[in-house]
Amino acid sequence: MLESERPKLIGENGLRHDGRRIDELRPVKMEVGILTNASGSAYVEFGKTRVIAAVYGPREPPQKYMVLPHRAVLRCRYHMAPFSTDERKNPAPSRREIELSKVAREALEPVILSELFPRTSIDIFIEVISADGGTRTAALNAASLALADAGIPMRDLVAAVAVGKVEGHLILDVDQVEDNYGEADMPVAVAPSLNAVTLLQLNGVLSSSEFSEAFKLALKGIGEIYRLQKETLRNKYLVKVE
Amino acid sequence: MSGSSEQKVERTLVTPGDRLVEGEFRVLTPTTVYRVGTSYYSSVVGLLELNTQEKSLKVIPLEGFYYPRVGDVIIGIVSDVGLTSWELNIKAPFPGVLHAVDFLGRPVNPAKDNLKDFLDVGDVVIGKVEHFDRSRDPVISTKGKELGKVTEGALVEVSPVKIPRLVGKKGSMQSMIEVETRCKLVIGNNGRVLVRCENKQYEDIAVRAIRKIEVEAHVSGLTDRVKEFITLEKVKRGLIGVGERET
Secondary structure, eight states, rough: HHHHSSSOOTTTSSTTTSSTTOOOOOOEEEEEESSSSSSEEEEEEEEEEEEEEEEEEEEEEGGGGGGOOSOEEEEEEEEEOOOOOEEEEEEOOOOHHHHHHHHHHHHHHGGGGGGTTOOOOOEEEEEEEEEEEEEEHHHHHHHHHHHHHOOOBBBOOEEEEEEEEEETTHHHOHHHHHHHSSSEEEEEEEETTTTTEEEEEEOOOHHHHHHHHHHHHHHHHHHHHHHHHHHHOOOHHHHHOO | OHHHHHEEEEEEEOOOEEEEEESSSEEEETTTEEEETEEEEEEEEEEEEEETTTTTEEESSSOOOOOOOOOOEOOOOOOOESSEEEEEEOOSSSSSEEHHHHHHHHHTTTTTTTGGGOTTTTTEEEEEEEEEEEEEEEEEEOTTTOOEEEOSOOOOOOGGHHHHHHOOOGHHHHHHHHHHTTEEEEEETTTTTEEEEESSSHHHHHHHHHHHHHHHSSSSSSSHHHHHHHHHHHHTTSSSSSOOOOO
């Protein structure tokens, strides 16, 4: 019975359920400096996944015990708004959100030059306002834009995308339906100029050849996202010239 | 000589992770440029100034915050009064410490002196960063010319990275505004500017000029445009006649 409810993910013509090719991103929209009270902020949209990130600092940590004598502490909160999902989500941080906060922090920590600002804290707040799969990668894209917008020195921007496997095909930028009914989902975050991977997770099963193929596909998508991120940061100033 | 080297400097907009140049260069802004192997990379959104003749490069950030440096002139607001010192908000990640001995210039007896009588929460102080290192909060000193408690003027907050532009090359922008509006500007490196003027109208013009510089800091030819802007504002307010307007 469940089998009959399962949607067809890849059609006869080789297109996905929303009309994308298998190596195509959802329509991406990025904006920086959307919040006036934050040091830096960004809005990122991947199809129906919409995320806002705000960065504060470097500033004095709220509790003195947190300080590190040799570098800034990075604090990160990933949170999904109660209205972001089909069914209301309890606003209290869930186990998943706590884990994703940690994962996002660890994906951003290697690029931030935190050793320049000892005894301070840099706070990142990520709010998912509409969830349709790939929220952690959208969150990372938004957070790294917000960090750059805050003027916090960083080695590189972090660009992220998820690749997956549905009905035997490797696909780029997995959405909610493909994640629910697919065979595998692999979010990847990369600092492209450094040639370094800062996040790599895999949910499901991929053979080793599929894995390297999927990773290549992710890098292709990341290249595109990285270019968009830089364009977004530059546009903020090009507009003001006029 | 300086004219020819000026032309060698190119300015480009860069973002974090952009490869700037390869080779041996002198880095004038160590926090906004880093090096991997033989290449230099930018760490912020900023303007790259590459001087191929002198083999030097700098990236002027367009966004940022204030991080104290010894010798900086800062404008602080008292946030807490202690027994022998004040705590100042200096728009930095750390509070500034102003010792009463330094401010009053005499020994302080906590049993007799109540520091609230000299500076209270909310008072504005112009000071200098005397000591600061990675392990301690910045110590502020008010010993020196034109330092101390502020009693009059308008306080304007601007982004700290725009301060060099507000001062201009060898203070050109600052002195231009001071001459044109007959105001006295005290520019704190931490992104606070104190404007002291003859009257409200000039004060208004000076504040608007500062706001304009903050918005257009990354566009070249700013000094002339700000001068034009001030003249226009003066005409609007009837401070000078249309005939007196020089271009």
